[in-house]
Amino acid sequence: MSKSPQAAHQQKRRPGLETDMSPRPKSDDSTHQGTGKLFGKVALITGGDSGIGRAVAISFAREGADIVILYLDEHHDAKETATLVEKEGRRCVTMAGDVGTKAFCNASVKKTMAEFGHLDILVNNAAEQHPQDCITKISPEQLEQTFQTNIFSFFYMTQAALPHLKAGSTIINSASVTAYKGSWHLLDYSATKGAIVTFTRSLSQALAEKKIRVNAVAPGPIWTPLIPSTFSKKEVKSFGSKVPMKRAGQPEEVPPSYLFLASDDASYMTGQVLHPNGGTVVNG
Numbered sequence: 001m002s003k004s005p006q007a008a009h010q011q012k013r014r015p016g017l018e019t020d021m022s023p024r025p026k027s028d029d030s031t032h033q034g035t036g037k038l039f040g041k042v043a044l045i046t047g048g049d050s051g052i053g054r055a056v057a058i059s060f061a062r063e064g065a066d067i068v069i070l071y072l073d074e075h076h077d078a079k080e081t082a083t084l085v086e087k088e089g090r091r092c093v094t095m096a097g098d099v100g101t102k103a104f105c106n107a108s109v110k111k112t113m114a115e116f117g118h119l120d121i122l123v124n125n126a127a128e129q130h131p132q133d134c135i136t137k138i139s140p141e142q143l144e145q146t147f148q149t150n151i152f153s154f155f156y157m158t159q160a161a162l163p164h165l166k167a168g169s170t171i172i173n174s175a176s177v178t179a180y181k182g183s184w185h186l187l188d189y190s191a192t193k194g195a196i197v198t199f200t201r202s203l204s205q206a207l208a209e210k211k212i213r214v215n216a217v218a219p220g221p222i223w224t225p226l227i228p229s230t231f232s233k234k235e236v237k238s239f240g241s242k243v244p245m246k247r248a249g250q251p252e253e254v255p256p257s258y259l260f261l262a263s264d265d266a267s268y269m270t271g272q273v274l275h276p277n278g279g280t281v282v283n284g
Contacts, residue, residue, distance in 0.1 A: 015072055015128065017050070017225055025223045026250040027055040028084065032062060037263040039064030042116045044108065046070045046099050046157060047126030049078040051224030052174065052254050056123060057081055059255035060262065061088035065121065068093045068112045070104075072126075077225075091115075099126045100148035105156035109164065119164045121262050124154040124196075125174040129189040143188050150192035154199060167211035172261050173200045175218040175273060180282035193218070197273060204271030213270040215261040220277025223248045244279030 043060045047053040048069025054077070057067045067085050069092065071078045078094045085092035093115050097104035112119050128149045132138050154173060165171075178190035179197045197216060204214035221227075221240035227248075228236050240248025257274040260266050275282060 029252040034062035037063040041065045041120040043121035044068040045123040054081045055251035061085040061090040066091040099153035102156045109160040131185045146188040171214045173216040177220040216273045217257045
């Protein structure tokens with residue numbers, strides 16, 4: 001993987017756009033040769049237009065899954081992701097809206113069932129972050145928005161999907177290394193990621209009898225649109241340099257964890273968290 005530092009740039013738009021990043025994130029691991037691990041399955045991925053969500057969509061498609069991606073309003077990124085999925089010979093349905101609302105989550109599952117007739121894999125991945133240098137600067141509006149997107153949506157999506165999931169189905173939640181080591185300037189974001197870890201562990205116990213596995217992935221610093229759209233130019237340029245591997249990860253380095261958890265390779269794993277984080281030891 002390239003160790004070239006990312007450019008010191010910012011995006012004023014939130015959510016950020018992958019098409020405007022410099023350099024562009026690497027989402028497609030060309031060394032990944034599909035073997036049909038997910039053949040015939042349907043995966044719904046929130047925040048699937050770019051970054052980790054895009055990389056997971058491509059990886060799942062290469063393994064035989066059809067994809068539904070949900071996104072807020074990054075239409076060009078979503079279209080590009082759909083093209084990359086279709087390049088793998090699979091269908092991709094895109095749907096724009098706010099996953100922080102129960103109505104949209106219900107509508108997205110309804111559309112998935114109308115298009116494909118079944119749903120096998122739910123990836124709760126959408127997130128937002130708003131750095132603040134003091135807890136007193138986190139407004140009630142910011143706090144509510146962050147929790148609405150980052151954890152309420154996980155509840156809403158799971159509630160909508162559950163009636164359609166069967167034995168062998170999987171739910172994978174995107175947590176973060178910040179759930180384990182904290183983040184002084186991402187207090188509300190890291191709090192939601194801690195909630196996701198507990199949500200994953202609790203939901204796995206609740207669904208074990210139904211033979212529906214629930215796991216999570218907690219990435220470290222990954223070069224996605226979230227970074228230049230929320231951090232200063234100085235922070236963007238040095239992003240990822242403090243982990244043992246001394247660099248930010250690329251989105252394409254994260255999907256193997258999701259693919260493992262989505263496939264039968266992880267048939268005896270539920271309630272667990274995988275950590276593609278550049279070497280940070282978190283004991284969790």
